[in-house]
Amino acid sequence: MLSGKHILLIIGGGIAAYKSLDLIRRLRERGARVTPVLTRAGEEFVTPLSVSALTGVKVFRDLFDLGDEAEMGHIQLSRAADLLVVAPATADLMAKMAHGAANDLASTLLLATDTPVLLAPAMNVRMWQHPATQRNMATLRGDGIAMVGPNAGDMACGEFGPGRMAEPLEIVAAIEARLGAGPLKGKRILVTSGPTHEPIDPVRYIANRSSGAQGTAIARALAALGAEVVFVTGPADVPPPEGVQIIAVQTAQEMMQAAEAALPVDAGVFAAAVADWHVVGAGDRKLKKSKDGLPALSFAENPDILKTISQRTEHRPPLVVGFAAETNDVLAHATAKRARKGCDWIVANDVSPGTGIMGGRENAVTLITEAGAEEWPRMGKDAVAARLADRIAAELA
Known part of the structure; x- marks a missing residue:
């Protein structure tokens, strides 16, 4: 997919630099040529020898190296590639870029380049x-600099939150999309995500513990592969992905309408945790306690979005992917659900309380297709999303 493309990879100084070694391997697997630039701080985490061994070429390190300047000056080096990639991009490197500093080879290359x-x-x-950092990020985005990540997760320092470098496959996907080489370029994909909120009265509703993190990660991974993503989301805890069409909904009925309005698409990924029922005749005033006892609530079934889309005779997506969140007999229930709904794939997972998956940072899924069940190891939700996006790209190729 990247055959013949030339990537100039700048490796900054952070613990995430170890991932750059895998990134190099992934890029070269896809036919890319990688020229490495290693900062002094980066050398504290990975060695020039390991980087050179993986790229197959010398590592550029010093701004004032007479041999390097005679062989390929820093101006030519900054402009000879199809894309400059900084991974990891540290706070220091981002600050230098935002303010136009050029006091080492990496920052000078970034200032002198006319390459994306x-x-x-x-x-x-x-x-x-x-x-x-947020100001610097806004400045860089305004200058047309693209970004992938960071992801949320555990830090080497023991803290948790956004700041983890994107996984190598996510970066590869972003590179492919940036170079117009993404395998999903020209494909339109619908993704549903998050919970739905079914009102009881103006202040109360029925919902579930879905955070929307997995659906958001899938939309981001598909967009990184070049897809045009229509992202229909309920009231999720996580912010929506960038670079996609966002349609915010509250109820299952609204999600159904938005999903049908998005058709036709090349694939539909139905990751939303849609409420099965809604309250009939939800009131327009807050229910009050009464001496007559508890209020009587009547329920009705919500529309079955996955089944409806899967069984359409017109504008059925060529690939329909459903999700099955189960608490017991996961494989049996998910396999039966695939047959009952009529979808092509089911991504099944165990969301019983002891797993920590519902609303958590990791997932452990089994992909069920016509060919059988494929169990994936437990991994971060971004990694699950990247792997699923790759499978979708292969299926639609």
């Missing part, structure tokens, strides 16, 4: 959330 730049930020959560 992609950053993969990585830093402590407090550093990422600091107003200075």
Whole structure:
């Protein structure tokens, strides 16, 4: 997919630099040529020898290296690639870029280039959330700099939150999309995500513990592969992904309408945790306690979005992917659900309380297709999303 493409990879100084080694391997697997630039701080985490061994070429390190300047000056080096990638992009490197500093080879290359730049930020959560970093990020985005990540997760320092560098496959997908080489370029994909809220009265509702994190990660991964993503989301805890069409809904009925309005699409991924029932005749005033006892609530079934889309005779997506969140007999229930709904794939997971998956940071899924069941190891939700997006791209190729 990246055959013949030339990537200039700048490796900043952070613990996430170890991921750059896997990133190099992934890029070269896809036919890309990688020229590495290693900062002095980056050398504290990975060695020039390991980087050179994986890229197959010398590592550029010093701004004032007479041999490097004679062979390929820093101006030519900054402009000879198809894309400059900074992974990890530390707070320091981002600050230098935002303010036009050029006091080492990496910052000088970034200032001198007329080539597109992609950053993969990585830093402590407090550093990422600091107003200075957020100002620098806004400046860089305004300058046309693209970014992938950071993801939320556990930090090497023991804290948790946004700041983890995107996984190598996510960065590869973003590179492919940036270079117009994404395998899903020209494909339109519908993703539903988050819970739905079914009102009881103006202040109360029925919902579930879905955070929307998995659906959001899937939409982001598909967009990174070049897809045009229509993202229909209920009231999720996590912010929506960038670069997609966002349609915010509250109820299952609204989600059904938005999903049908998005058709036709090349694939539909129905990751939303849709409420099965809604309250009949939800009041327009707050229910009050009464001496007559508890209020009587009547329920009716919500529309079955997955089944409706899967069984359409017109504008049925070529690939329909459903989700099955189960608390027991996961494989049996999910396999039966795939047959009952008529979808092509089911992504099944165990959301019983002891797993910590519902609303958590990780997932452990089994992909069920016509060919059988494929169990995936437990991993972060972003990694699950990247793997599923790759499978979708292969299926639609």
